[in-house]
Amino acid sequence: MRWLARRLPSGRTLVTSVPYLWLLVFFLIPFVIVLKISFSEAAIAMPPYQPLLHWASDKLLQVHLNLGNFAFLVEDNLYWRSYLNSIFVAGVSTLLCLLIGYPMAYAMARSSPSTRNILLLLAVLPFFTSFLLRVYAWIGLLKNNGLVNNALMALGLIDQPIQMLQTDFAVYIGMVYSYLPFMILPLYANLEKLDLTLLEAAADLGCRPWQAFMKVTLPLSLPGVIAGCLLVFIPAVGEFVIPSLLGDPGMLMIGKVLWTEFFNNRDWPVASAVAIALLLFLVLPIMYLDRAQSRANEDGEHN
């Protein structure tokens, strides 16, 4: 009987294989299919693309590799500008999140333990309310006869409403607003663990508080800064909802381009090529984030 026990999968293998298989089938293999379809030709059919493999006769299997979609991406500067603009917008949004989120996370980590839990709950709560509706709320605030313009006019600061909705400004507001919790949480987790005796030591050695912050707190919180920045930057590059609700209709963002190619132009192969190009750009940051998270978990085990 022992050989049978050895042949049967162990409990460990079973526990591992269920989520592993799910992720392979529904997360990894889809990318292979996207890659495949990015090399095919659009066709008026359902699904609207031509197969890569084609039996010309019984023994002759033809492979049609259409590089046209990628050539199209390179030639048409609409795509280039969308990619560059998305990266720029995501980068600025990440920086703004860091500038607002760091002081907040710092203040939270330095409050008394009971206040700390309440503040943490307050920071997490927006996670649990609809992202779509929170972006929508900004339309009511930013439009020409919206709350912000009305308030500024009532205060006499401006005579005429400022155009805020459908500008880049509104997109940055929406981005920072939606992604701020993703910045605060890893920063808070990091700053909370900071050994305060290090700061006392720095003060004893004659460091002014500002110097101690620059020389001790900031370098030690760098892993949290990096994790927070990646958690904001990566999804922000492909963001679709915020620029389409708050931004100028002509604003070039790669998420919007992909959406338009797919839903309006029904060009699945070009949409796939756009996705592959975006994915190639994001693979390195995603791998880096995964490594950073594993390391953070290992540190947690030692404590």
Added chain:
Amino acid sequence: MQGRSWFRIVSLVIGFAFLYIPIVSLIVYSFNASKLVTVWGGFSTKWYGALLQNEQILNAAWLSLRVAAISATLAVVLGTLAGMVLARFGPFKGRTLFSGLTTAPLVMPEVITGLSLLLLFVTMEQLIGWPRGRGMTTIIISHVTFTMAFVTVLVQSRLVQMDESLEEAALDLGARPWKVFFLITLPIIFPALLSGWLLAFTLSLDDLVIASFVAGPGSTTLPMVIFSKVRLGVSPDINALATILVTVVAIGVAVAGVMMTRQQKARDRDAQMALAANQQMIESLKKD
């Protein structure tokens, strides 16, 4: 020191005001009698009445709630398994890929996830005839895939913080691994599962982009209805809908928060007593 605590309070107040003013404004204007959303025309609950008459919104909400409940439950099961594997099983062949596959859905732009899942479903239908067409099943599968990553992170970090000696003690006393999991590990990490379920539920209820790709013509989810209405501008019945959703979620999170804190305290006490009893036993054994 005085100056620094002042700075802290200001940054907290500004930060939280930024996070909450839009939500509060949605709630306030949902009770506005005027159809012009930003002009106050007196208190009224008529938009809530209008909402309850809107069959399109009600149908979409019912579909979204069912999808969210089923996918959150499946995501908790799969996410817990994945979290166990990453936190407890040590190195194994293919671990790096597995860890990457659980991290990537967290940050993957939704347009990519949505497109790739749609293309998978189309290919699967051509090859094996399943899933036939697209609708609730394909939305559920997609939502499980991207929300299980969030559950995995929560469970994994909870397991990493948890004292492994309790599990080891049970194993030493002869309990089978699955028994240890259900009697020791699961009750201890239960708060993480609860918040994981809530998070997966809201993420699913909220998802516009992925659902738009993988939904069939007959299955319109709530965010899809909201998006098509909102694109044309603000509308007061959406404010009413937002208020209902925000209130329900806030109550849910608050109740879960209180429950979790209480349970956590009780469990910590139990765990401490168990460890103390264990220690005593070892001491008495040493004396013999």
